Amino acid sequence: MPNTNRPAPPVPPPLAPLIDAHTHLDACGATDAESTAVILDRAASAGVGHVVTVADDLAAAQWAVQAAQWDPRVYAAVALHPTRANALDDKAKAELERLSTDPRVVAVGETGLDYYWPGKLEGCADIETQIEGFRWHIDLAKRVRKPLMIHNREADHDLLTVLLDEGAPDTVIFHCFSSDATMAEACVAEGYVLSFSGTVSFKNAHELREAAQLVPDDQILVETDAPYLTPHPYRGAPNESYCLPYTVRALAEVREQDPAELAEITTANARRLYRIR
Secondary structure (H helix, E strand, O other), rough: OOOOOOOOOOOOOOOOEEEEEEOOOOOOOOOOOOHHHHHHHHHHHHHEEEEEEEEHHHHHHHHHHHHHHHOOOOEEEOOOOOOHHHHHHHHHHHHHHHHHHOOOOEEEEEEEEEEEOOOOOOOOOOOOHHHHHHHHHHHHHHOOOEEEEEEEEEHHHHHHHHHHHHHOOOOEEOOOOOOOOOHHHHHHHHHOOEEEEEHHHHHOOOHHHHHHHOOHHHHEEOOOOOOOOOOOOOOOOOHHHHHHHHHHHHHHHHHOOOOHHHHHHHHHHHHHHHOOO
């Protein structure tokens, strides 16, 4: 969790156009149309014109769709986070199916597998339940013909196995890609899209930075995952969509690209994958 005692990072020099491919507006403090607009205005001042706000439980999914109605700069993704897969009962499935067809919903997510939290987090879904929930979300994404947004924590092999077994949707996005070059190569070979967050700016993230160099231009996105994963040198401070240029500049340095060029590439990809006009 971000340390709320640390001051928020300053607004970076603008880098435009940018789309934050994965954020959590509700966790950043947005509660209504007015507070959502404040966050979006701050993002716009740094060149971030659109965001995708992502749900991790049913209430957050309902809120995300509502937020996308409040402000044309907001799009939504809906799912139950893998750690909450034990809440995926028939009622939750019916509601997620309804929400996923909303025209402002651009992806089914975040879903996937999280092998870090079972046994550490009270009430966390066990691995078997997570796999079952992941399979259901894969099927939903295919039925509504929207991208599948994946959360993967320490589950590389099993996650790829389930995707192969189920048959992946046309578009698979690995949000906050955090694995090594071997996993990156496997994902790229399958045509999956890798989205990079502030972690790519961390000086000790050697394997991740190596992975970031291997991703083709048409398979890369950028995100904040705000309020988490604030980029260096503000690690641990509260994150928000306006901080995205810090990550893009760090990623551009790793990939030996011009930051403005990378901004244009990732924005074009986000528009194409999420069908944002």
